[in-house]
Amino acid sequence: MAKRRLCIFLHYFPEGYYPLYVQYYLNELSLHFDEVRMVTNRRKIKKAPELMNQDINIQYVENEGYDFGMFYKAFQKIDPLQYDQIACINDSNILFGELTEFINWGTSQPIDFWGLIDSYEAPWFSSHPNNYHIQSHFLVFNEKAINSLPAFFKSMDVTYIYAEKDPKKLRRFIVDQWEIGLSQFLLNKGLTSASYFNSLNLFAKYNIKGKNVTHSLYRELIKEGYPLLKKKVALKKSWRSFLGWEEPWEKLIKEFAYNGHDLPLLINDIKSLI
Template identity: 60%
Template sequence: MTTMQKSLCVFIHYSKHLNLPNYVRIYINELMNYFDQTILVTNKRALKTESLFQSQNGTVLFVENEGYDFGMFFKAIQSINISKYHQIACINDSNIIFAELGPIFTWGLNQQVDFWGLIDSHEAPWFSSHQNNYHIQSHFLVFNEKAIKCLPLFFADIDIKSIFNEKDKKQLRKLIIDKWEIGLSQFLLKKGLQSASFFNSLAFSAKYNRKGKNITKSFYKELIIEGYPLFKKNFVVKKSWRSYIGLKEPWVKLIEEYATNQWNIPLLIDEMRST
C-alpha cells in the first residue's frame, strides 16, 4: 500500500422513491466514518441528493438497474481507477443498521486476509454450479489489495452480458446467487487468497447446537445478542399476525434493547413499516 492509496465504500441501493430512506442514510453515514471515500450507487431516477452525506467524501452514481447488486457494483468499479485504493467495500441496503460498526472494522483491521465480511455461509442452493459453496455473504464484503487486483479478472471470467440481458427475474436471481454471491468468494479462494468473517456460521451453529442454512434468519436473536449490528429489512417490512392485533413482533424488543440511542431505531422502523 502506498501513502496515496485510499479506502472506498461502494454502497448499493435500489428504490423507486425520490427520497433516500432514513435507514439507508444512517447506514451510509455510519460507514463513512471508516472510509476515505463513499459512492452511493443507485438506479436512475430524480433522487433528491441535497444533504445526503454527513461529510464531503460522498458521491452518487446513477446507473441502469441491470443484474441487481452485482451489476451496480460492476458499474461502480468500472467508473474508478482501482489502483488508487488499498481497500474497497461492497455493502448493500438489504439490512437496517442499529449499532455502530467500530468493533467490526477494528476486527477487520487486525485480520491478515485478502477479503473479509460480516458473516459467511455454506448454504448450497440446488442450482449451484460449485462443488464448494462457502462464501462471504455479499451484503457486506471488504476487499483488500490482492482481492482488488483480482476483481477485473473475476469480471472477465463471467458472462456479464448474459446476466444483464436476462429478463426472467427468477432465473436472474439464480444467476446472481451462483455467479456473484457464491462465485466471487470461490473465485478469489481458488486464486489462493485468504478470507475471514466476523461471524463464522459453522462455529455459531455448533455453539447453539442447532442447524440453520442462513443464520442471519435462523439465528437472528442470538446474533443480535452477540453483537451483530444489522437486521434484515425483510423482517421489518413483512408483518405477521402479531402486528394486526397490536402485539410486538419478537424481534422488536431485541432491537429496542440493543439499538444505539443516537439513531432512534424504533422510530425509523415505524417509518419503514408505514410506507
Template identity: 50%
Template sequence: MIERKKNLCFFLHHFSGDYFPVYVQYYLNELEHYFDEVIMITNDRRISQKPSLLNKSVRIQFEKNEGYDFGLFYKGFQSIDPSNYNQIACINDSNVVFGKLNFLFDWGKAQQADVWGLVDSHEKPWFSEHEDSYHIQSHFVVFNNKAIASLPDFFKTIDYNQMIKERDLKKLRRKVINDWEIGLTQYLLSQNLTCCTFVDSKHMAVKKDALKPVNIFHKHYTELIEGGIPVIKKRLIMDRSLKSKLKFRSRWSKLIRKYGEKNWEIDLLIDDLNLIKNYSSGNLEEMNKHFKKILYNRTA
C-alpha cells in the same frame, strides 16, 4: 511524493420511492467513519425529498438497475482506477444497521485476510454449479490489495452482457447467486487468497445443534443482536406473511429500541421501516407522501 492509497466503500441501494430511506442514510453515515470515500450506487429515479440525515460527503451515483447487486458493483468498479485504493468494500442495503460498527472494522483491521466480511455461508442452493458452496455473504464484503487486483480477472469469468439482458427474474437471481455471490469467494480461494468473516456460520450452527447449514442472520438474529451486533436483515422486517406476523410481530422494533444507538433517532428509523413495510406492495405516491409527513413532523 507518493500519494497515499485510499479506502473506498461502494454501497448498493435499490428503492422504488422518491427518497432515501432513513435506515439507508444512517447506514451510510456510519460507514463514512471507516472509509475515505463512500459512494452510494442506486437505481436511476427522481428524488424529490432532500436526504436531510445524510452527510454531504457521501457521493450518490445513479445507474440503470441491471443485474442486481452484481450489476451495480460492476458499474461502480468500472468507474474508478482500482490501483488508487488499498481497500474496496461492497456493501448493500439488505441490512438495517442501528448501531456503531467500530467493533467489526477493528476486527477487520486485525485480520491478515485478503478479503473479509460480516458473515459466511455454507448453504448450497439446488441450482449451484459449485462443488464447494462456502462463500462470504455478498451484502458485506471488504477486499484488500490482492483481492482488488484479482477482481478484473474475476469479472471476465462472468458474461456481463448476458446477465443484464436476462429478463426472467428467477433465472437472473439464480445466476447472480451462483456466479457472483458463491462464485466470487470460490474464485478468490482458487487464486490462493485468504477469506474470513466476523460471524462463523458453521461454528454457530454447531452450537445450535443444526443438522444442516442455515442462514444465521435469518435464523438466529436475536442472539446476534443480544451478542452486540446491531444488524438485522431488512427482509425479516418486511415479511408480511401470516407466519411472520404470528412469529415475529413487533419483536424487531423492540430489539432496535433496546439495542439501538442512543444518539440516533431510533423512533424515526422504526417509523420509516414500518412505512416501507406497509406500502411495499401498495401505492408509491402514498408512501412518499407519508414519509414527507413523518419528516415534516420531525423538523417542525
C-alpha cells in the same frame, strides 16, 4: 501518495427518496472509509436526504444485474490502484449498531478479503463443489483481492446478465456466480478470507439446523453482537402486527441499537416500507 479506503454502497429503491435506514447506514460507513459512493437505480428524487452526510457521492445507474450490476458499474468508474481497501456493502440489512469493532477487527487481520458473516448454504442450482462464501451484503477487499477483481469480472458473462429478462433465471445466476462464485473465485486463486461471525459455530452453539444464520438465528445473532437486521425479517408482518403488538425485531432494536440513532424515527421509517 497514500492509498485510500473506498466503500461502494449498493441501494435499490423504487420511490423518489432515500429511506432513513439507508442514510443512517451511509453516515456510519463515512466514519470508517475515506470515500463512500452510493450506487442506486436511476429515478426522479423528489425528497432530498435530510440526514445524510453531504460528502457521500451518488452514482445513478440502470437497474441491471442486481447487486453485481451495480458494483460492476461502480468499479468501472474508479481507478482501483488508488485504493488499498474497497468495501462492497448493500442495503439488504438495516444497520442499528456501530461498526468500529468490526472494521478494526477486519483491518487487523492478515487476509485478502473479509466480511461480517460467512455461509455454507448450497442452493439446488449451485454449480460449485464448495459453496463456502463471505455473505456479500458486507464484503471488504484488501489490495490483493482488489487486484483480482478485474479477472473475476472477465469471468462473468456481463452481456448475458444485462440481457436476461427472466428474473428467476437472473437471480439464480447472480446468486451462483456472484454471491457464492466471487468468494470461490478468490479462494481458488490462493487468496485468504475470514468472517467476524462463523455460521457453523453459531448453528452448533444453538443446536439448530438452518441454511442462512441471518434468517434462522437473527435474534440470537443480534444478541451475540451482530449490528444488522435482515430487511426481509423486518418487512414480514406477523399476527403481532395485526393485534397492534410489537414485532420481535422492534424489541431487539430498542434493546441493542446504538443510542445515537433516533429509534422511534428509525422504527417508523422501517414500518413505512412494509
